[in-house]
Amino acid sequence: MAIFLEDGRNAAAVAERMATQLDPETTVLTWDVLQPEIKTFVAMKVGGGRVMIGIIGLLVAAGIFNTLFMSVLERTREFGIMIALGYSPRQIFALVMFESGFLAVMGLIGTAAVSFMPYKALNENGIDISAQIEEAGASMDIGGVGMDTVMPVGIFPESVVAIAVLIVTATMVAGIYPAWRAGRVSPVNAINLV
Amino acid sequence: MSPANASTLVEFQGVTKVYSQGKVEVKALRGLDLTIHKGDFVAIWGPSGSGKTTALNLIGALDAPTSGTLRLEGKDLGTMSRRALSVMRRDRIGFVFQAYNLIPVLSAYENAESVMALQGKPAAERKARVMGLLKDVGLEGLENRRPHEMSGGQQQRVAIARAIASNPAVVLADEPTANVDSETSEKLLKLMADLNNDHGVTFIFSTHDPRVMKYAKRLVGLVDGKVASDVLKEQGQ
Numbered sequence: 001m002a003i004f005l006e007d008g009r010n011a012a013a014v015a016e017r018m019a020t021q022l023d024p025e026t027t028v029l030t031w032d033v034l035q036p037e038i039k040t041f042v043a044m045k046v047g048g049g050r051v052m053i054g055i056i057g058l059l060v061a062a063g064i065f066n067t068l069f070m071s072v073l074e075r076t077r078e079f080g081i082m083i084a085l086g087y088s089p090r091q092i093f094a095l096v097m098f099e100s101g102f103l104a105v106m107g108l109i110g111t112a113a114v115s116f117m118p119y120k121a122l123n124e125n126g127i128d129i130s131a132q133i134e135e136a137g138a139s140m141d142i143g144g145v146g147m148d149t150v151m152p153v154g155i156f157p158e159s160v161v162a163i164a165v166l167i168v169t170a171t172m173v174a175g176i177y178p179a180w181r182a183g184r185v186s187p188v189n190a191i192n193l194v
Numbered sequence: 195m196s197p198a199n200a201s202t203l204v205e206f207q208g209v210t211k212v213y214s215q216g217k218v219e220v221k222a223l224r225g226l227d228l229t230i231h232k233g234d235f236v237a238i239w240g241p242s243g244s245g246k247t248t249a250l251n252l253i254g255a256l257d258a259p260t261s262g263t264l265r266l267e268g269k270d271l272g273t274m275s276r277r278a279l280s281v282m283r284r285d286r287i288g289f290v291f292q293a294y295n296l297i298p299v300l301s302a303y304e305n306a307e308s309v310m311a312l313q314g315k316p317a318a319e320r321k322a323r324v325m326g327l328l329k330d331v332g333l334e335g336l337e338n339r340r341p342h343e344m345s346g347g348q349q350q351r352v353a354i355a356r357a358i359a360s361n362p363a364v365v366l367a368d369e370p371t372a373n374v375d376s377e378t379s380e381k382l383l384k385l386m387a388d389l390n391n392d393h394g395v396t397f398i399f400s401t402h403d404p405r406v407m408k409y410a411k412r413l414v415g416l417v418d419g420k421v422a423s424d425v426l427k428e429q430g431q
Contacts, residue, residue, distance in 0.1 A: 077295075078297060078298070081295045081296075081297065082297070083280070083283075084254065084256055084283060084289055084295075085283065085284065085289065085308060085309050085312070085356075086280055086281070086283040086284020086285070086287075086309060086312055086313075087280065087284075087312065088276070088277055088280035088281075089276060089280075090277070091280075091312075187256045188251050188256050188257050191256075191291060191293075191295060
């Protein structure tokens with residue numbers, strides 16, 4: 001008997017619970033025990049995906065750093081004036097860090113707004129790769145298990161939270177040096193910049 | 195020159211300031227001794243490179259002396275922490291710059307209010323004070339204009355309002371009339387002279403504008419980073 005779960009990540013827990021409730025002679029096996037080739041394939045896909053996410057995260061952080069750093073450089077005179085008026089380096093640092101946080105939150109909201117409809121469409125229809133499979137003369141068969149040529153698209157709620165936290169953290173970290181530098185502006189030099 | 199006493203506001207004692215430009219050392223101040231009193235309306239004048247702007251930057255705690263002692267209200271600025279200097283600038287010093295240096299994204303009202311807001315003054319107190327000041331400097335009705343929507347003279351009036359809004363002990367004005375026409379210059383100087391006469395606000399100018407020197411009550415001439423002359427003018431002279 002094969003049992004399909006809504007979320008494959010629950011397979012081990014469900015199997016364990018079933019094993020305690022069924023006849024001792026009945027064996028409950030999870031998909032990854034039955035098909036270790038698929039487990040390896042999935043592990044490779046997940047690992048590769050994480051590396052890609054890491055690279056994209058670094059690129060995003062570099063982009064944010066560049067934006068914040070240029071913003072600080074362009075506003076050197078403004079920070080110099082503010083320091084002359086009595087803002088402390090700590091207050092200037094906090095101001096730029098606040099701007100970094102604001103940028104991160106607005107970026108998240110903007111991204112969610114822009115990507116919601118495309119995600120919804122992909123979630124409902126999946127990604128059909130049958131043409132590519134056919135062109136390559138391959139078959140959607142891994143370790144003797146046939147796979148659907150329409151790849152389902154979905155994102156777990158905890159992944160959304162993790163990505164949001166990652167983006168905000170990356171943005172805040174990227175903002176530290178520009179914020180520190182803004183607080184160190186020499187008012188004498190900055191005010192003479194016209 | 196009178197000795198330091200209760201009326202002493204600024205006191206330079208053998209102050210030197212040396213800037214390094216690559217391998218070249220520029221001696222901007224060479225042992226400056228100068229005392230400025232509360233209520234003074236003093237112009238520090240001299241040729242370019244005489245050290246007048248450097249002197250103002252030091253009084254304003256924007257820069258530190260290389261050697262010597264500089265006291266503002268009896269406090270040695272050379273021994274104060276960065277944080278304490280920020281508080282000193284916020285609460286005790288007002289600045290009027292040659293290039294106005296208003297915050298471009300803020301309105302006239304917000305610029306004038308900015309230091310009071312930084313001081314944590316209540317909104318009602320800020321509003322009453324700033325609206326009164328903007329009226330005093332002739333900017334009633336222009337509160338919501340941003341710097342780019344105002345003339346140079348109007349921007350300098352906002353800068354003056356900002357400088358005195360926080361009730362500082364001294365207002366430092368670096369060439370405040372350099373970027374405005376003669377008529378505006380006269381009006382600005384009259385405005386600052388009135389603030390000095392009516393409210394006892396101490397003004398220290400760095401200038402080589404004869405119009406500023408005409409209004410000043412005391413003229414301190416600097417040459418090569420030292421006081422070359424110190425003249426207390428008679429009232430109305």
